[in-house]
Every structure is written in structure tokens, then in C-alpha cells.
Amino acid sequence: MFEHFSERAIEVMALARFEAQRLEFSQFDSAHVLIALAAEEHGVAARALKAVGFDVRRGRLAAERSWGRGYEVTSVVSPTEEVARLVEAAMAIAGQSEPLVVDTQDLLRAVLGQPASRGFELLENAGISPDELMRQLLAEREHLLAGEISGTPAAAVQRHFHPRLLSPLARRVLERATAKTVEFGHRVVGTEQLLVGLLELTEGAASDILRRNGLLPLDIEAIAHRVIGRGSGTISSPSRSGWVDEALERAWQTARRDQHEQIGTCHLLSGLLDLDEGGALYLMDLLKINLSAIGLDVEQFLADRPHEAATS
Numbered sequence: 293m294f295e296h297f298s299e300r301a302i303e304v305m306a307l308a309r310f311e312a313q314r315l316e317f318s319q320f321d322s323a324h325v326l327i328a329l330a331a332e333e334h335g336v337a338a339r340a341l342k343a344v345g346f347d348v349r350r351g352r353l354a355a356e357r358s359w360g361r362g363y364e365v366t367s368v369v370s371p372t373e374e375v376a377r378l379v380e381a382a383m384a385i386a387g388q389s390e391p392l393v394v395d396t397q398d399l400l401r402a403v404l405g406q407p408a409s410r411g412f413e414l415l416e417n418a419g420i421s422p423d424e425l426m427r428q429l430l431a432e433r434e435h436l437l438a439g440e441i442s443g444t445p446a447a448a449v450q451r452h453f454h455p456r457l458l459s460p461l462a463r464r465v466l467e468r469a470t471a472k473t474v475e476f477g478h479r480v481v482g483t484e485q486l487l488v489g490l491l492e493l494t495e496g497a498a499s500d501i502l503r504r505n506g507l508l509p510l511d512i513e514a515i516a517h518r519v520i521g522r523g524s525g526t527i528s529s530p531s532r533s534g535w536v537d538e539a540l541e542r543a544w545q546t547a548r549r550d551q552h553e554q555i556g557t558c559h560l561l562s563g564l565l566d567l568d569e570g571g572a573l574y575l576m577d578l579l580k581i582n583l584s585a586i587g588l589d590v591e592q593f594l595a596d597r598p599h600e601a602a603t604s
Contacts, residue, residue: 322411335396
């Protein structure tokens with residue numbers, strides 16, 4: 293089915309399967325493909341989606357709000373007939389030039405060309421204008437053809453996070469996460485310890501949101517012990533995992549987006565939820581925690597109480 297696909301387009305289809313499996317569906321459709329196009333990050337489609345404000349988190353929230361979970365336990369996730377039509381349309385678009393190679397921009401154009409598809413519906417449910425997205429996609433394509441790709445390659449992006457950007461409460465969260473890591477006998481601070489730190493710091497807004505959504509520190513610690521187990525390390529100053537560093541960076545980007553000068557606990561929680569993987573997300577999935585509901589509560593808090601977000 294994908295013999296004429298570029299490497300990025302093949303990666304998108306694999307990511308689409310993951311997105312469907314993440315929500316416990318046995319088939320993936322064009323909505324999952326759309327989220328996967330954003331998740332791929334470096335293609336023309338991903339840049340166009342990012343330019344209009346559609347990212348993985350926004351897509352996932354809109355998808356779960358629209359169609360919920362499938363509750364279908366399976367190790368094999370197959371494409372729907374809608375995806376077969378999408379692939380056929382993308383190949384027709386790519387076939388307008390030689391050689392025939394379907395890329396991410398062709399997949400996105402195919403989604404935009406099917407108003408009755410779930411992918412098109414997901415865009416509208418997420419508040420994205422399909423017409424504006426098409427304009428942005430064509431602009432990105434022109435930049436690519438002109439050798440003037442907008443944006444900066446991921447490898448060259450300046451990482452702006454620094455510990456001094458943490459608010460006093462957020463700093464205490466990181467300190468608690470480090471202490472929990474030592475207590476568990478591990479050598480690296482993981483996202484699961486960061487989650488425990490957020491929960492235990494009851495003065496923080498993130499703790500309130502997590503608890504209101506049914507998550508308690510003892511639940512996380514108990515399942516972490518069962519799934520991850522105790523380590524044998526005795527190091528007193530563990531390092532941070534790559535996922536924690538990424539969560540901190542994303543937390544800072546969220547704070548910058550909202551023009552905050554410090555990272556609050558809700559920014560930290562937002563950074564965790566924005567990850568594609570990590571121990572915290574895995575454990576919350578095992579506990580059947582509604583990540584979309586938590587994400588909506590975080591966004592609501594950041595929007596309704598902007599003056600508190602950087603300190604609480």
C-alpha cells in the first residue's frame with residue numbers, strides 16, 4: 293500500500309497506527325493520520341499545521357472529545373476504508389509530478405480534499421480553518437521549492453530552558469522528584485517522579501487538577517513500584533532523563549507562549565502531557581486516567597488565571 297511513500301510519509305502511517313492504539317481502537321482513520329502528520333514534526337505538513345496552531349496535544353484533545361476511546365484490545369491496528377481512499381487521493385496528487393513519491397504534504401492535501409472524512413471533521417472540531425490551513429500548506433510548499441524552508445531544523449533549535457526559570461513552587465516539584473528518585477534507588481529522574489512531585493506539592497495548581505481528575509500520589513507510587521520496581525543505586529544526585537528535559541523545555545515554551553516569565557506547576561504538567569512517551573503517561577494510562585480532561589483543565593487554568601499561572 294505504501295510502496296510509493298517517502299520515509300516521512302511511511303513514518304506518519306506508523307504514527308497513525310500508534311495514535312489509534314493509544315485510544316484503544318482496532319483501526320486507524322484519517323483523524324489519526326492528521327494527528328500523526330503533526331507528530332512527525334519535520335515535514336511540510338507538520339510545519340503548515342504548526343503555523344495554524346494545530347499540534348499533537350490539540351489534535352488528541354479534540355479527537356478524544358469527539359469520539360472517546362474504542363476500548364478494543366488488539367495488537368493489530370489496520371487502516372479503515374477511509375484511509376484507503378485517502379492514500380488513493382494522495383497518490384493522485386503526488387502523481388501530478390515525477391517521480392511518483394507520496395510525501396506528507398500530499399497526505400494533508402488529501403485530508404483537506406475530503407470534507408466528509410474524520411480528519412477534516414477533527415480540524416473543524418479543533419477550531420482550525422481548513423481554508424487557512426490549505427493556504428499555509430501551499431505557502432510552505434513554495435518555500436520548500438524555493439529552498440527557503442521556514443522555521444529552524446529541530447537539531448538547530450536553541451533550547452531555552454534553565455532552572456532559574458522555575459518558580460519557587462516548580463523548583464520544589466523538581467526537588468521532590470529528585471528526592472523520590474533517590475528514595476526509589478534509581479539513578480535518573482524520570483517523568484513518573486516528576487508526576488509524583490507535582491501531586492505531592494499540594495500548594496500547586498497542578499496538584500489540585502490531578503487530584504480532581506482522580507490521581508493520587510499513592511496510586512502512582514504503588515503502580516510505579518509494581519511496573520518499574522526499585523533500583524539498586526545509591527547515588528545522591530541523580531541526573532534527569534531525556535524525557536524530563538523535554539518536558540521542562542516544553543513547559544518553558546508554554547510559559548513563553550502565554551508571556552509568562554516563570555514556569556509554574558501547571559506549565560510543568562502541560563509539558564508532561566505534551567510528551568509522546570514517558571513513564572508518567574504510561575502509568576496514567578494504566579490507571580485509566582483521562583489525559584484529555586486533565587489537559588483541558590490545565591488549558592482552562594492558564595487561560596482563566598494568567599496572573600497566577602507563573603507562581604502557582
